[in-house]
Amino acid sequence: MERTVSFTLNGRPVAVKADEERMLLWVLRSDLALTGTKFGCGEGVCGACTVIVENEAVRSCVTPLSAVAGKRVLTIEGVGQKGLHAVQRAFLDHHAFQCGYCTPGMILNAYALLLKTPHPTRQQIADHMEDNLCRCGAHMRILDAVQQAAAAAKAGS
Numbered sequence: 001m002e003r004t005v006s007f008t009l010n011g012r013p014v015a016v017k018a019d020e021e022r023m024l025l026w027v028l029r030s031d032l033a034l035t036g037t038k039f040g041c042g043e044g045v046c047g048a049c050t051v052i053v054e055n056e057a058v059r060s061c062v063t064p065l066s067a068v069a070g071k072r073v074l075t076i077e078g079v080g081q082k083g084l085h086a087v088q089r090a091f092l093d094h095h096a097f098q099c100g101y102c103t104p105g106m107i108l109n110a111y112a113l114l115l116k117t118p119h120p121t122r123q124q125i126a127d128h129m130e131d132n133l134c135r136c137g138a139h140m141r142i143l144d145a146v147q148q149a150a151a152a153a154k155a156g157s
Contacts, residue, residue: 002020054072
């Protein structure tokens with residue numbers, strides 16, 4: 001059923017008129033022209049479509065628009081709006097990407113981890129990032145990047 005769904009997107013209120021069961025991924029990409037969120041598997045498995053909803057990493061390809069009504073949603077476009085976020089900086093520093101397709105989902109998943117666990121161990125990072133797939137094989141550099149971002153947050157606290 002089509003209706004207007006209001007939520008906060010990257011710190012700004014938005015209202016979208018769409019089928020409330022339409023997946024958030026397509027609303028972001030097609031209706032709101034935020035193409036940083038990527039389509040990967042369409043089944044919530046690969047993590048390319050990861051966004052943050054109320055400080056939790058969620059797979060937007062399996063999240064209906066109705067699920068974000070009245071909530072705060074953060075996409076890769078909203079991270080580091082006033083300069084690079086520590087996670088983004090660390091990904092650059094460690095060359096934690098090759099093709100870059102999975103990178104927005106990786107960054108948002110790492111961002112969500114650091115919200116909940118500001119000083120994770122390397123094993124906690126590995127466990128948390130395990131469900132975001134990277135076909136380029138940058139996994140070790142991704143772990144190094146998240147570890148650097150956590151250290152930067154620790155130094156800043």
